[in-house]
Amino acid sequence: MAGKKPQKAGWTRRDFFNWMLNVVMGVIAILVAIPSVGAAITPAFHNAAPVWVNLGAQTGLQQSSVQAGTGGVGTVVKAPYSYVEVDHWAKLPAADYAYLRYIGGSCAFYILSPICTHLGCHVNWIQADNQFHCPCHGSVYTVDGLNVSGPAPLPLGVFRWKMVGNDVWVARESTFTHAHQRTTESPTEPCLKEA
Amino acid sequence: MYTRIVRWIDDRLMVSPLWRDMADHPVPAHVNPSEKVSAFVYCFGGVTFLLIIAQFVTGMFLAMYYVPDIINSYNSTKYIMHHVLFGLQLLSMHNWGSSLIIIMVTLHMLRIYWMGVYKKPRELNWIVGVTLLLLILGFGFTGYLLPWDEKAYFATQVGVSFTKYVPFVGPALLKILSGGSKIGAATLTRFFAIHVLFLPAMLIAFLGLHFLMIRRQGITGPY
Numbered sequence: 451m452a453g454k455k456p457q458k459a460g461w462t463r464r465d466f467f468n469w470m471l472n473v474v475m476g477v478i479a480i481l482v483a484i485p486s487v488g489a490a491i492t493p494a495f496h497n498a499a500p501v502w503v504n505l506g507a508q509t510g511l512q513q514s515s516v517q518a519g520t521g522g523v524g525t526v527v528k529a530p531y532s533y534v535e536v537d538h539w540a541k542l543p544a545a546d547y548a549y550l551r552y553i554g555g556s557c558a559f560y561i562l563s564p565i566c567t568h569l570g571c572h573v574n575w576i577q578a579d580n581q582f583h584c585p586c587h588g589s590v591y592t593v594d595g596l597n598v599s600g601p602a603p604l605p606l607g608v609f610r611w612k613m614v615g616n617d618v619w620v621a622r623e624s625t626f627t628h629a630h631q632r633t634t635e636s637p638t639e640p641c642l643k644e645a
Numbered sequence: 646m647y648t649r650i651v652r653w654i655d656d657r658l659m660v661s662p663l664w665r666d667m668a669d670h671p672v673p674a675h676v677n678p679s680e681k682v683s684a685f686v687y688c689f690g691g692v693t694f695l696l697i698i699a700q701f702v703t704g705m706f707l708a709m710y711y712v713p714d715i716i717n718s719y720n721s722t723k724y725i726m727h728h729v730l731f732g733l734q735l736l737s738m739h740n741w742g743s744s745l746i747i748i749m750v751t752l753h754m755l756r757i758y759w760m761g762v763y764k765k766p767r768e769l770n771w772i773v774g775v776t777l778l779l780l781i782l783g784f785g786f787t788g789y790l791l792p793w794d795e796k797a798y799f800a801t802q803v804g805v806s807f808t809k810y811v812p813f814v815g816p817a818l819l820k821i822l823s824g825g826s827k828i829g830a831a832t833l834t835r836f837f838a839i840h841v842l843f844l845p846a847m848l849i850a851f852l853g854l855h856f857l858m859i860r861r862q863g864i865t866g867p868y
């Protein structure tokens with residue numbers, strides 16, 4: 451005890467350094483976590499702009515829809531398209547298709563996404579039933595893309611489209627269905643033609 | 646020679662006792678299939694572990710050729726299958742092994758469940774076990790995408806879509822899991838990183854916990 455003060459029970463030198471060590475380690479952990487978590491969750495904050503893709507000449511599309519239908523009324527036809535897909539750092543030639551129907555009037559075309567709103571398979575157009583059938587879990591959609599049976603929770607997406615010269619272009623969006631997603635089962639066909 | 650090497654190491658590090666502790670640990674009769682054939686159910690966990698070691702080995706060698714990139718991954722997988730000596734066998738072992746592990750881990754879990762040994766004091770080991778199960782399924786899910794063929798692509802598309810249904814954060818989760826707004830270049834690199842770096846690290850940590858707890862508490866029974 452000579453000349454030495456008894457150790458205080460409360461806040462000792464050892465406690466202080468222990469505390470400092472914890473603070474420093476905590477700060478290091480936070481500094482490591484910020485960029486790590488940031489890198490992992492980046493995609494959540496990133497919204498890709500729509501990519502306009504060319505379906506081809508309006509007259510050809512109109513003709514094939516009318517020819518596939520009966521009595522001059524157009525029905526659903528596959529409208530394939532190809533484009534250059536910019537996927538992060540990769541640029542790749544890509545191809546997909548839309549389901550196009552000539553409906554006449556001022557709207558002219560009604561263009562549906564083939565992506566099933568259940569889990570994303572491509573649906574098949576079944577002309578005999580006038581319906582879309584999903585091969586994955588059996589969802590059924592009407593000719594207008596309204597979900598009428600199976601697990602699909604929403605109608606098929608509808609493409610926004612516009613004329614560029616004589617060609618029909620659709621907006622491939624970054625949503626799940628690549629197209630405008632209807633959230634209600636409105637029986638009216640939305641006209642998504644843009645000037 | 647062998648004894649001299651062991652003695653040389655033990656002089657410095659004294660590792661023999663650690664090894665003896667594991668190697669001399671008696672296997673109780675009721676857990677030993679050579680004493681009682683029906684005890685084979687106690688082997689399911691160990692078999693799972695052996696299969697995991699095999700996956701680690703075959704996976705490391707596959708990574709010598711595999712390229713996690715949307716342009717090359719399919720071709721590098723094909724290259725392994727057709728041009729690497731025993732490459733097809735290597736890939737097949739990894740492929741079949743993944744299914745076998747899921748079967749064995751399920752059987753192991755069923756033994757735990759049927760014998761009721763998840764009860765006190767082994768609740769924590771049950772929780773660690775469920776984590777191991779999820780990690781194993783995570784390996785299967787992320788590994789399935791890596792060949793980047795059509796089956797892989799669309800199976801993953803369906804798989805990640807489940808996250809859409811999570812309340813509130815579903816859409817954000819979907820994007821985080823797929824690395825973007827669709828299954829693409831960033832999904833593949835992300836899944837590859839998870840498959841070969843994140844999950845193995847976590848698996849090793851949780852296997853360590855699992856085995857420590859088993860040693861600490863001893864095996865259950867006989868009844």
Ligand code: HEM
Nearest residue numbers: 687688690691693694754762770771774775777778864865
């Ligand atoms: C990566 C997968 C796993 C491995 C490698 C593994 C390995 C093992 C091993 C070697 C044992 C010794 C006894 C035996 O083999 O039956 C064991 C025991 C045990 N495991 Fe697992 N296990 C795994 C997953 C699981 C899962 C999914 C559960 C349950 C959810 C679980 C729960 C337990 C429990 C509670 C014990 C103690 C059993 C007793 O004392 O009788 N394990 N594990």
Ligand code: FES
Nearest residue numbers: 566568569584587
């Ligand atoms: S993806 Fe179409 S029904 Fe499931």
